Amino acid sequence: MPELPEVETTVRGLAPVLAGARIAALTTARDGLRRPFPVDLAQRMTGARITGLSRRAKYGLIDSDRGDTLIFHLGMSGRWRVDPAEAWPHDHLRIETDQGRVLVLNDPRRFGSVDLVPTAALADYPPFAALGPEPLGPGLTPAYLAAAFDGRLAPVKALLLDQRIVAGLGNIYVCEALHRAGIAPARAGGRIATARLGALVEAIRAVLAEAIEAGGSSLRDYARPDGELGYFAKDWRVYGREGEPCLSCAKPVLRRAEGGRSTFWCGACQR
DNA sequence: ATGTCCACCTGCTGGC
């Protein structure tokens, strides 16, 4: 389920537990998730000190002082739990720090992944090879989108979900950004005026920034044990609101399923 | 190359 804001919030929640700590133990409960875990994961991480945490697209990065970076992806249902009071089904990976803190990666659907790559060779990590710019970074501009969308007949929604064009957007935030920008999700990407792409860039940034802020707020609340990172309540303007009134014009929000995913939009506000 | 669909998994919900 996690998109960029959820992963960002998760990383921010992991940082106080992991940064500067040494890994006392790393254990796995199965061979892997969507991919096998690295066979030497425990060997290479045990005893290592964590020097920093960061995020790229929907991936979380945990750097060790041994020159390795552990890269996790939460897939659709992954979450990190902090100092869990009890074991849950689908707890797949457990980290214990030298300060006695415990982190557990739980992922019922197992669409997530955990990999270990040399920090110096992050660019060679296959999932990173073709990633587009970070939506909150300097690379996402109206001119960039205009070039990326040029001549494309695919729906703008599909293009925004393509991680090679923009890295980190998922179904929810694409629906929300398109609504905020007043652009119909089915409109061909190459048929959007540059001025409207400017509105789209602003909408993407605003939607993500607000979600990260909401996640940060929930993070501050849960200094308690057995915390779940990255999941927080958020009110969507269109996502999940089929039939309910558009918050801009009160006409019912529409939903269409394509390729197994739902698109929510307002037929009146979005053109 | 581009656009579309499906598989990979488990869990939850709503309708019958």
Added chain:
DNA sequence: TGCCAGCAGGTGGACA
């Protein structure tokens, strides 16, 4: 109450 279809926020590979 019980069963089952449908749905879920991701990625990547297959196909036309």
